[in-house]
Amino acid sequence: MPNVLTVISPSTELLHRAQRVRRGAVDLAQCSDVQRAAALEAMAVALERHGDAVVTANTLDQQAAAREGLAAPLLARLKLDGAKLADCIQGLRQVAALPDPVGRRQLHRELAAGLELERVTVPIGVLGVVFESRPDAVIQIAALAIRSGNGAILKGGREARNTCQAVVTALQEGLASCSVDPDSLDLLTSREEIMALLQLDGLVDLIVPRGSNAFVRHIQENTHIPVLGHADGVCHLYVDQRVNVDMAVAVALDAKTQYPAACNAIETLLVHRRSAQRFLPPAIQAFTAAGVTLRGDEQAMALGVPEAATPEDWGHEYLDLTLAVRVVEDLEAALEHIRRYGSRHTDVICTEDETAAARFLDTVDSAGVFHNCSSRFADGFRYGFGAEVGISTQTVPPRGPVGLEGLVTYRYRLRGHGHTVAPFACGDQRFSHRDLLET
Amino acid sequence: MPNVLTVISPSTELLHRAQRVRRGAVDLAQCSDVQRAAALEAMAVALERHGDAVVTANTLDQQAAAREGLAAPLLARLKLDGAKLADCIQGLRQVAALPDPVGRRQLHRELAAGLELERVTVPIGVLGVVFESRPDAVIQIAALAIRSGNGAILKGGREARNTCQAVVTALQEGLASCSVDPDSLDLLTSREEIMALLQLDGLVDLIVPRGSNAFVRHIQENTHIPVLGHADGVCHLYVDQRVNVDMAVAVALDAKTQYPAACNAIETLLVHRRSAQRFLPPAIQAFTAAGVTLRGDEQAMALGVPEAATPEDWGHEYLDLTLAVRVVEDLEAALEHIRRYGSRHTDVICTEDETAAARFLDTVDSAGVFHNCSSRFADGFRYGFGAEVGISTQTVPPRGPVGLEGLVTYRYRLRGHGHTVAPFACGDQRFSHRDLLET
Numbered sequence: 001m002p003n004v005l006t007v008i009s010p011s012t013e014l015l016h017r018a019q020r021v022r023r024g025a026v027d028l029a030q031c032s033d034v035q036r037a038a039a040l041e042a043m044a045v046a047l048e049r050h051g052d053a054v055v056t057a058n059t060l061d062q063q064a065a066a067r068e069g070l071a072a073p074l075l076a077r078l079k080l081d082g083a084k085l086a087d088c089i090q091g092l093r094q095v096a097a098l099p100d101p102v103g104r105r106q107l108h109r110e111l112a113a114g115l116e117l118e119r120v121t122v123p124i125g126v127l128g129v130v131f132e133s134r135p136d137a138v139i140q141i142a143a144l145a146i147r148s149g150n151g152a153i154l155k156g157g158r159e160a161r162n163t164c165q166a167v168v169t170a171l172q173e174g175l176a177s178c179s180v181d182p183d184s185l186d187l188l189t190s191r192e193e194i195m196a197l198l199q200l201d202g203l204v205d206l207i208v209p210r211g212s213n214a215f216v217r218h219i220q221e222n223t224h225i226p227v228l229g230h231a232d233g234v235c236h237l238y239v240d241q242r243v244n245v246d247m248a249v250a251v252a253l254d255a256k257t258q259y260p261a262a263c264n265a266i267e268t269l270l271v272h273r274r275s276a277q278r279f280l281p282p283a284i285q286a287f288t289a290a291g292v293t294l295r296g297d298e299q300a301m302a303l304g305v306p307e308a309a310t311p312e313d314w315g316h317e318y319l320d321l322t323l324a325v326r327v328v329e330d331l332e333a334a335l336e337h338i339r340r341y342g343s344r345h346t347d348v349i350c351t352e353d354e355t356a357a358a359r360f361l362d363t364v365d366s367a368g369v370f371h372n373c374s375s376r377f378a379d380g381f382r383y384g385f386g387a388e389v390g391i392s393t394q395t396v397p398p399r400g401p402v403g404l405e406g407l408v409t410y411r412y413r414l415r416g417h418g419h420t421v422a423p424f425a426c427g428d429q430r431f432s433h434r435d436l437l438e439t
Numbered sequence: 440m441p442n443v444l445t446v447i448s449p450s451t452e453l454l455h456r457a458q459r460v461r462r463g464a465v466d467l468a469q470c471s472d473v474q475r476a477a478a479l480e481a482m483a484v485a486l487e488r489h490g491d492a493v494v495t496a497n498t499l500d501q502q503a504a505a506r507e508g509l510a511a512p513l514l515a516r517l518k519l520d521g522a523k524l525a526d527c528i529q530g531l532r533q534v535a536a537l538p539d540p541v542g543r544r545q546l547h548r549e550l551a552a553g554l555e556l557e558r559v560t561v562p563i564g565v566l567g568v569v570f571e572s573r574p575d576a577v578i579q580i581a582a583l584a585i586r587s588g589n590g591a592i593l594k595g596g597r598e599a600r601n602t603c604q605a606v607v608t609a610l611q612e613g614l615a616s617c618s619v620d621p622d623s624l625d626l627l628t629s630r631e632e633i634m635a636l637l638q639l640d641g642l643v644d645l646i647v648p649r650g651s652n653a654f655v656r657h658i659q660e661n662t663h664i665p666v667l668g669h670a671d672g673v674c675h676l677y678v679d680q681r682v683n684v685d686m687a688v689a690v691a692l693d694a695k696t697q698y699p700a701a702c703n704a705i706e707t708l709l710v711h712r713r714s715a716q717r718f719l720p721p722a723i724q725a726f727t728a729a730g731v732t733l734r735g736d737e738q739a740m741a742l743g744v745p746e747a748a749t750p751e752d753w754g755h756e757y758l759d760l761t762l763a764v765r766v767v768e769d770l771e772a773a774l775e776h777i778r779r780y781g782s783r784h785t786d787v788i789c790t791e792d793e794t795a796a797a798r799f800l801d802t803v804d805s806a807g808v809f810h811n812c813s814s815r816f817a818d819g820f821r822y823g824f825g826a827e828v829g830i831s832t833q834t835v836p837p838r839g840p841v842g843l844e845g846l847v848t849y850r851y852r853l854r855g856h857g858h859t860v861a862p863f864a865c866g867d868q869r870f871s872h873r874d875l876l877e878t
Contacts, residue, residue, distance in 0.1 A: 026804070029802075030802070109823055111821060115812060115816070122804075125804065125834055205834040205835070206834070224660060226665070226833070247857035250859055251857055251858075253859075254859035254860055258864065361854075362469060363465065365561075366850070367851060368850070368851045368852075368853065369852050370853040371852075371855065372858070373554060373853055373854070373855025373857070374858065374860050376859075376860035377554070377853055377858070377860060378851070383550070383556060383851070384556075394665070396563060396665050396848055397836065397848050399850070400850075409838055411804075411805070411807070412806060412808070412817070412822070412840075414807065414808075414810070414817075416810065416812025416813075417686075417811055417812075418683070418686035418689060419690075419811070419816070420690060420692075420697070420813045421693055421697045421698075421813050421816060422693050424821070431823065
């Protein structure tokens with residue numbers, strides 16, 4: 001229900017809390033790799049100790065949500081029982097074991113004799129994390145934030161408030177037992193605070209929204225703080241002229257049905273007119289058997305697609321077992337369709353023609369461009385990042401699935417011995433710009 | 440005069456022009472390193488050929504500006520005579536010679552047998568570049584855009600319109616003689632188009648503003664497209680307890696006076712109370728001799744600073760020969776002052792104490808943190824980047840001086856042989872996540 005949110009200035013209390021988190025984050029940024037990993041272990045232990053309290057709080061939230069008639073899928077996402085909590089705790093320990101993204105030297109250069117420049121990765125600062133439902137995501141994002149040296153202000157959905165409170169109490173208790181300031185994490189509980197959080201320029205450095213498309217878009221449109229994430233996931237699969245039909249059918253089926261509610265599931269199938277006759281009949285059979293509703297253009301209908309697509313179907317994100325099908329003139333027409341209707345998330349070509357594949361992978365301007373494999377691989381875990389904050393469809397980095405690496409920035413450090421610019425400006429001294437070897 | 444701008448929706452004509460630039464940029468992104476470097480050479484040759492026309496157009500602009508009573512510093516920035524144009528053309532050839540930022544493989548990983556992931560740098564797409572005055576910046580930014588494979592929609596100040604038109608005509612003619620689509624560059628000429636440009640989400644990927652603080656801030660507050668740049672440059676120099684006074688005076692003097700209008704000049708001098716008595720008298724003498732007005736707190740005044748600072752002086756960007764001076768209790772008080780009043784641009788510590796230097800460089804959350812050298816080194820050329828688009832004070836990358844590297848993003852390419860996610864989800868197959876060696 002993002003439409004009921006309105007712009008609200010931060011209260012003095014919220015400003016104080018945000019300043020406290022920022023101070024906590026400054027201290028956290030000084031912690032070593034070992035200290036931050038130990039903090040995650042302490043958070044895991046505290047969650048184990050408070051497991052019963054968390055599950056009890058979640059039962060309360062579930063009962064209230066059921067009374068209020070929350071839809072079944074949302075109820076399912078709200079649930080945090082003992083088994084799911086154990087998974088979360090295991091995930092937290094996995095994040096602890098990931099390589100440290102902080103303190104990496106990206107550049108080391110002598111500018112002139114005795115004047116050395118370094119570029120070193122540092123935490124971003126304070127994350128503002130806003131969720132709809134999903135109390136398990138609180139644990140995951142808190143783990144990623146602390147591991148990367150960032151403070152976090154968390155705001156869960158109202159329906160999960162007891163659970164979120166129990167979780168954050170446990171996480172803070174864990175932090176209190178080690179060298180990380182418990183103030184590095186804070187939980188907001190009132191609805192007004194979401195919008196106020198978005199106005200905390202200078203105190204919050206990055207907003208991470210997790211929720212529906214409308215929710216994320218609303219967040220993006222109401223803040224000038226950078227937002228990490230994506231609203232739409234309109235992924236395409238294009239079946240080229242020279243195609244292995246069996247492979248293309250299997251890949252398309254997986255890309256649509258393996259988890260249709262995911263942002264990386266395909267929404268539109270584009271088929272080269274010269275392969276339509278071979279590909280569409282078996283594809284229609286397979287999709288129909290899997291319970292997928294197909295909506296096609298005229299040519300697709302002539303080959304058996306039962307329902308007619310309207311112009312609104314192109315670029316529509318169904319997030320369920322519906323798929324739009326369009327027969328295109330050639331590869332260029334497919335590229336044009338994706339340019340027009342795509343959301344720069346992930347797009348796939350199935351082809352045996354390497355030239356066509358190269359053209360597709362070079363031209364489609366999406367975070368992920370895939371050849372002969374399912375769009376569902378677009379995921380931080382599957383890419384080997386260990387965990388992900390989310391998937392970004394922005395053009396500027398971080399783009400695609402974002403892991404710990406996306407939660408750090410960098411800082412230039414320059415060390416001299418009284419160096420001034422004047423002698424370089426007048427030509428008395430010259431820059432050496434000599435890259436220094438790593439030791 | 441940013442306050443007279445109002446939000447204006449893009450006209451159909453502007454949308455068509457932006458779409459044309461985007462198509463040009465898609466083709467440009469396919470060009471090789473050699474082709475893009477050759478395009479810059481062609482742009483340089485065309486500017487040489489049209490040199491007289493550009494200088495004549497600039498004379499017209501200068502005459503009109505003088506009639507309208509444009510302030511002297513703005514008139515100076517507007518000027519583009521033969522000598523300055525020759526410098527610009529030389530700069531263009533230097534950008535041509537810079538290493539290609541496109542097509543770099545940042546990651547190469549086998550996810551499973553036959554399933555290979557790459558992360559490769561690609562151009563961002565289309566830049567929206569907005570200037571106040573400075574027609575020479577049009578040449579520099581156009582060069583950086585084309586070199587990095589990006590299209591650009593340029594909007595210069597009204598006072599430079601004849602010059603900008605002559606420059607862009609020449610640049611497009613240069614592009615027409617080589618393999619880059621001349622539509623990759625476009626020049627907007629009406630005032631309304633600035634604000635409309637800021638609304639071109641999806642057609643423009645990054646806004647690059649170049650102008651006054653108020654101008655940049657106004658741009659930032661009126662677009663949801665990412666903005667590369669900085670509004671304020673409030674740089675501090677902190678003189679620690681254990682300090683080489685001669686060195687600190689020389690560094691502070693350079694940081695303030697070598698070019699006081701620059702964003703990387705210092706605005707506030709913080710002095711440890713234990714070094715104030717040794718440092719301030721010679722510093723005051725040097726600054727006064729250099730024509731700098733000093734405004735100090737009570738303790739600084741007791742040591743000879745002639746004028747009293749008001750609370751408004753802390754965090755104020757003078758951009759001229761004025762400097763605020765504050766005596767602080769210790770390093771921690773200096774850090775707190777910078778946290779409160781700084782703009783995360785560049786801050787300097789002068790100290791002989793390595794522990795204090797390390798604390799400062801680890802803690803101050805600015806794009807540049809310097810030890811015993813002038814803040815004026817915070818610059819793309821001086822860092823060895825060859826050229827810069829601007830300096831960003833945002834926390835998220837790109838941060839600090841931004842060169843070609845800041846004008847590219849990346850794309851994930853995944854190549855398989857019919858791989859689907861289902862067997863990995865059910866545990867029949869496992870990811871190998873094996874990083875592949877560079878060949």
